[in-house]
Amino acid sequence: MSAPRQAGAGTLWLAGWLLLVPVFGARAEPPPEAEGRVVDRVVAVVEGQVLTLSELRFEARVALVQRGGVQALDVPLDEDTLRNALDFIINQRVQVLNADRLQAFPAEPAEVGARLATFQQRVGGEAALRRFLAAHAVSQEELEAVLARGLRAERILDSRIRLRAQVGETEVRRYYEQHASEYPQGYESVRAAIREKLVRERYGTLAAEELAQVRASAQVRRVAPFTREARR
Numbered sequence: 142m143s144a145p146r147q148a149g150a151g152t153l154w155l156a157g158w159l160l161l162v163p164v165f166g167a168r169a170e171p172p173p174e175a176e177g178r179v180v181d182r183v184v185a186v187v188e189g190q191v192l193t194l195s196e197l198r199f200e201a202r203v204a205l206v207q208r209g210g211v212q213a214l215d216v217p218l219d220e221d222t223l224r225n226a227l228d229f230i231i232n233q234r235v236q237v238l239n240a241d242r243l244q245a246f247p248a249e250p251a252e253v254g255a256r257l258a259t260f261q262q263r264v265g266g267e268a269a270l271r272r273f274l275a276a277h278a279v280s281q282e283e284l285e286a287v288l289a290r291g292l293r294a295e296r297i298l299d300s301r302i303r304l305r306a307q308v309g310e311t312e313v314r315r316y317y318e319q320h321a322s323e324y325p326q327g328y329e330s331v332r333a334a335i336r337e338k339l340v341r342e343r344y345g346t347l348a349a350e351e352l353a354q355v356r357a358s359a360q361v362r363r364v365a366p367f368t369r370e371a372r373r
Contacts (some may be wrong), residue, residue, distance in 0.1 A: 182281035187234045199277045201226035203287050206263050232352045233294040235359040246296050248289040256288040306344040
């Protein structure tokens with residue numbers, strides 16, 4: 142069952158949500174040090190816990206770098222990116238807070254360490270990581286906490302939908318027959334790829350549904366000026 146789990150875990154970032162594709166440009170938020178002053182404010186309250194703009198910016202950049210968006214290290218993030226990042230981070234926090242109540246899905250130090258090592262490699266090494274943390278006035282321990290929360294959120298969601306996301310041979314065959322012209326190499330050659338595609342698509346749909354249910358039962362108030370609620 143290791144292969145399905147891998148497919149699911151990979152798609153979680155997609156489910157969380159392909160919305161974190163960086164869109165740099167117009168309506169960019171000013172950096173924290175704009176005009177020689179620290180700009181920070183509350184952007185959301187999640188189950189009584191405050192999320193600030195500086196935390197949002199930092200965690201958005203961490204998430205983007207984890208997905209290969211290394212340019213997010215120092216390029217201003219625009220409103221769309223921040224808005225989508227806010228949804229993503231709220232989803233993570235709600236899931237983990239629910240797990241905390243049950244003392245479930247802990248993140249092992251070795252797992253967090255592995256994520257930290259991967260993140261450090263992505264940003265360009267130890268010195269680059271130190272510069273990134275200093276730019277955001279964040280400690281390595283705080284970064285590890287963000288990485289641990291992401292790891293736990295993945296595991297929580299995966300545990301709830303991984304089995305339901307699997308597809309049977311009949312579904313794979315049906316898809317192939319409906320799209321046979323796209324696969325001239327024959328069924329056996331593309332069978333595994335089709336299965337992975339269908340699993341990823343179903344996983345994404347189930348993840349969106351699960352996260353919507355989790356959010357519906359949580360006490361969340363978004364107060365950032367760039368959120369949809371604030372514009373109504």
